[in-house]
Amino acid sequence: xxxxxxxxxxxxxxxxxxxxxxxxxxxxxxxxxxxxxxxxxxxxxxxxxxxxxxxxxxxxxxxxxxxxxxxxxxxxxxxxxxxxxxxxxxxxxxxxxxxxxxxxxxxxxxxxxxxxxxxxxxxxxxxxxxxxxxxxxxxxxxxxxxxxxxxxxxxxxxxxxxxxxxxxxxxxxxxxxxxxxxxxxxxxxxxxxxxxxxxxxxxxxxxxx
Amino acid sequence: xxxxxxxxxxxxxxxxxxxxxxxxxxxxxxxxxxxxxxxxxxxxxxxxxxxxxxxxxxxxxxxxxxxxxxxxxxxxxxxxxxxxxxxxxxxxxxxxxxxxxxxxxxxxxxxxxxxxxxxxxxxxxxxxxxxxxxxxxxxxxxxxxxxxxxxxxxxxxxxxxxxxxxxxxxxxxxxxxxxxxxxxxxxxxxxxxxxxxxxxxxxxxxxxxxxxxxxxxxxxxxxxxxxxxxxxxxxxxxxxxxxxxxxxxxxxxxxxxxxxxxxxxxxxxxxxxxxxxxx
Numbered sequence: 001x002x003x004x005x006x007x008x009x010x011x012x013x014x015x016x017x018x019x020x021x022x023x024x025x026x027x028x029x030x031x032x033x034x035x036x037x038x039x040x041x042x043x044x045x046x047x048x049x050x051x052x053x054x055x056x057x058x059x060x061x062x063x064x065x066x067x068x069x070x071x072x073x074x075x076x077x078x079x080x081x082x083x084x085x086x087x088x089x090x091x092x093x094x095x096x097x098x099x100x101x102x103x104x105x106x107x108x109x110x111x112x113x114x115x116x117x118x119x120x121x122x123x124x125x126x127x128x129x130x131x132x133x134x135x136x137x138x139x140x141x142x143x144x145x146x147x148x149x150x151x152x153x154x155x156x157x158x159x160x161x162x163x164x165x166x167x168x169x170x171x172x173x174x175x176x177x178x179x180x181x182x183x184x185x186x187x188x189x190x191x192x193x194x195x196x197x198x199x200x201x202x203x204x205x206x207x208x209x
Numbered sequence: 210x211x212x213x214x215x216x217x218x219x220x221x222x223x224x225x226x227x228x229x230x231x232x233x234x235x236x237x238x239x240x241x242x243x244x245x246x247x248x249x250x251x252x253x254x255x256x257x258x259x260x261x262x263x264x265x266x267x268x269x270x271x272x273x274x275x276x277x278x279x280x281x282x283x284x285x286x287x288x289x290x291x292x293x294x295x296x297x298x299x300x301x302x303x304x305x306x307x308x309x310x311x312x313x314x315x316x317x318x319x320x321x322x323x324x325x326x327x328x329x330x331x332x333x334x335x336x337x338x339x340x341x342x343x344x345x346x347x348x349x350x351x352x353x354x355x356x357x358x359x360x361x362x363x364x365x366x367x368x369x370x371x372x373x374x375x376x377x378x379x380x381x382x383x384x385x386x387x388x389x390x391x392x393x394x395x396x397x398x399x400x401x402x403x404x405x406x407x408x409x410x411x412x413x414x415x416x417x418x419x420x421x422x423x424x425x426x427x428x429x430x431x432x433x434x435x436x437x438x439x440x441x442x443x444x445x446x447x448x449x450x451x452x453x454x455x456x457x458x459x460x461x462x463x464x465x466x467x468x469x470x471x472x473x474x475x476x477x478x479x480x481x482x483x484x485x486x487x488x
Binding site: 054055058085086088089090091092094095104108111112115123125126129130131133134137141142143144145146152167170173174177178181182183184185189191192193194196197199200201203 | 218219221222223224225226247248249250252253254255256257258259260261262263266267270308352353356357358366391392394395396397399400401402404408437440471472473474
């Protein structure tokens with residue numbers, strides 16, 4: 001008898017934990033549609049985007065599921081997914097969508113939302129790379145590959161992970177090869193208009209996500 | 210004829226060879242390239258991943274500088290081209306205010322499409338010094354140059370022809386293959402090397418199965434991805450040419466040092482010797 005009640009309780013909490021379709025309302029859908037201009041409601045789940053995507057095998061939420069999850073308002077699942085970081089913005093999905101849903105633009109927008117949210121990115125290295133790229137950009141006005149990789153390696157945790165996985169050795173070997181071929185520019189060029197670019201960069205934080 | 214030239218950050222570093230070959234080709238075609246004064250980075254993927262405003266404003270600065278020069282812009286890098294066209298489209302729609310004055314009237318050309326116009330192809334054919342007969346090439350376009358079509362203006366985005374036409378004009382045998390616009394992984398290798406290797410190896414394996422001697426590309430990142438993955442691979446290496454290098458080979462004399470051909474990880478010189486294109 002007692003066992004049965006406990007079983008029933010746990011079953012109930014399990015149901016509560018699961019997402020139920022339609023329990024979130026449509027405000028997330030309306031928000032994303034409003035901000036991207038993509039007509040996400042037009043999606044009828046033909047999965048053409050997922051079939052066209054070169055990296056869908058590496059995604060936990062597939063492109064067509066992304067659209068469905070937005071319709072259902074599952075914001076946290078989306079922002080914590082690897083999809084938003086793995087997406088290459090190669091625009092295959094957008095190009096082949098029969099209903100002209102801007103799938104790549106939508107995932108790009110979710111990536112921005114994830115950056116501005118407190119949710120920990122599933123692919124921290126890719127997230128920190130974008131950040132470092134913009135920081136290097138505002139330092140010189142142009143991006144220098146050697147300095148970009150250097151700055152990236154100085155970010156917390158990056159170097160440690162690279163040493164562990166052996167990626168650092170590969171990177172140094174490649175760097176040496178490129179230097180030997182004369183393709184590594186060690187001294188960056190500083191753009192004269194770098195002040196204007198820095199002002200832009202500062203204003204970025206004033207922009208709402 | 211004069212054009213404004215926006216090289217992009219890669220052409221100062223990893224794609225130095227691309228910049229050199231562009232210089233040589235345009236010199237031999239007698240088209241003047243004027244570098245945009247004090248150009249800055251277009252923001253690439255990072256800008257549009259993190260902030261819409263930056264993605265529009267960063268290229269707008271260079272477009273504004275080009276408008277002041279009053280010339281059409283020609284862009285060699287696929288991603289720079291895409292970002293500049295995107296920024297121009299957004300400014301035309303009036304969605305963002307940028308701190309630089311941009312009317313959005315300047316024409317922004319992708320370099321491959323500019324050179325594959327009928328009059329340019331004719332010009333190349335007339336000046337051909339060394340037809341690359343017997344060299345089997347396939348062309349690889351990547352993503353950013355052709356997609357999304359509403360930004361890039363490519364109508365044949367499923368089977369683009371610009372690089373094919375240029376390689377054919379240089380006298381090479383151009384083969385058809387099905388991975389022309391399949392993504393090479395772009396910058397994902399920095400965080401997830403496994404994904405990038407999977408995508409790039411798939412392309413290389415298909416290229417070998419097609420029977421190509423070399424791949425022709427126009428994007429610095431595609432070149433670097435396809436080339437550097439062959440550093441540790443044994444066996445036959447597939448040279449990855451910039452299309453301007455193919456043109457340079459066909460249009461100009463190659464000195465004894467062949468130094469500009471020796472800037473790739475997969476060295477093309479043995480292949481070119483075997484095809485009797487180099488002494």
